[in-house]
Amino acid sequence: MAKLAQQESKPSGTINIENLSNLGFDVHITNVSGGDKAIQGVSVPVWTVKDGQDDLVWHQADRQSDGSYKVRINVGDHKSEAGEYIVHLYYVQDGKMVGIGGTSTTVPVQNATRHNLPASGSYTFTARSGIKTQPLVANPDVSYYDAGMSVNYDKVVNNDGYTWLSYLSYSGNRFYVAITPTSVTKPVEQPVQPSTPSSGTYTFKERSSIKAEPSVASPELAYYAAGMSVNYDRLVTADGHTWLSYLSRGGSRRYISIDGKATAVAQPTSPSLAATGTYTFTQPSSIKTQPSVASPELAYYDKGMSVRYDKVLTADGHTWLSYVTYSGARRYVDIS
Structure with a gap:
């Protein structure tokens, strides 16, 4: 009796658009399946x-x-444009990009009257x-306000192409919430004549x-x-660094820092600390996504708080x- 060939399982996923507002939206991929292969990204x-x-920007979920x-799509990364956005989904499997599907959504036009805010007061969020x-648009969210929630603010700030409400938390930390785009500000490229x-x-x-x-703050x-x-076809300086630049096959311009400063490289260290264990902080210490001074603070440990760690490194x-x-x-x- 002939053996039936086993049918190969195909990768799949469902693209959901969530938290849509004039500032952007979340792409939430559910029902994720790599089929018969592991998903590396x-x-x-x-x-x-x-x-x-x-x-075009390739966002990493x-x-x-x-x-x-999940990944947050900010309109500031797309020329602060309203209107129809195209969203595609790819899995990285065996080092190759595998197309899964696509969808679209429409970002509403900002309400211009929201610029006319008093310098301080109470604000109720609509999204x-x-x-x-x-x-800063690139600064990670530490939390969020949902539609219908309110905040008492003491400042209105224009920065990085957006208008921001600002307030002091109960612990004395200042926080910012973007409420509307103003204009798009991009790093200025300047020609350089280095040895390269x-x-x-x-x-x-x-x-x-x-x-x-x-830009150092631009996501990888x-x-x-x-x-x-x-x-590469261009060499520029911007944001205090030297960058190679080239056009991708899709026609998008890409940049890579070559002066060794824009990307932190982690190296093993031999400190007096144990390689793993529990550490109690003696001063407020920032939590970051990269071992880099330039990496934005996500949150912090206060003096007296502890953390269980599994690595010690220098970078x-x-x-x-x-x-x-x-x-x-x-x-x-x-901790240095």
Whole structure:
């Protein structure tokens, strides 16, 4: 009797658009299945219908505790444009990009009257809005206000292309909430004449991040490992660093810092601390997503608080404790 061939299981997932407002939206991928293969990463390319893919950004989704994946799409990363946004979904499997599906959503036009706020007062949110430690789009959310919730604020700030409400928390920390885009501000590129030719082929000596903008704060889209090469057509300085630049196959311009400062490289260290254990803080200490002084603060440990860590390393001239959160994300705390 002939053996029946086993049918190959295909990767799949459901794209959900959540928390839509004039500031952006969340892409939440549920029912995630890699089929017969493991998923090494989840990429979400997003662009607006207006002017084609001139604002295409490959966003990297983060795995949630329930096995789903989520990423926040800020309009500030897409020229602050309203209108129809195209959202595609890819899994990284066996080092290759596998297309899963796509959808679209419409970002509403901002309400211009929201600019006319008093310098201080109470504000009621009409959409979910992220709370940040700095008035920067790239600064991670530490929490959020949902639609219908209110805040008493004491400042209105214009920064990074947005209008922000600002207030002091009960613990004395200042926080910021974006309520409307103003204008888009991008890093200024300046030509440079270093020893590296203005175009050619470059071989990387260390892991180097690929970014959509020549900015330290720009999220990492992917990376080149040590020994890999790239053909570049431009060399610029921006945000205090030197960057190689090239056009991707999709026609999007990409940037890579080559002066070794924009990407923190973690190196083992031999401190007096145990390699793993519990550490009690003697002063307020910032929690970050990267072992880098430039990495934004997500939250902090106060004096007297403790953390269980599984790594000690040096990077960016500092000593860092590192641990994995309950959601599986790695965090770093500067203790030097």
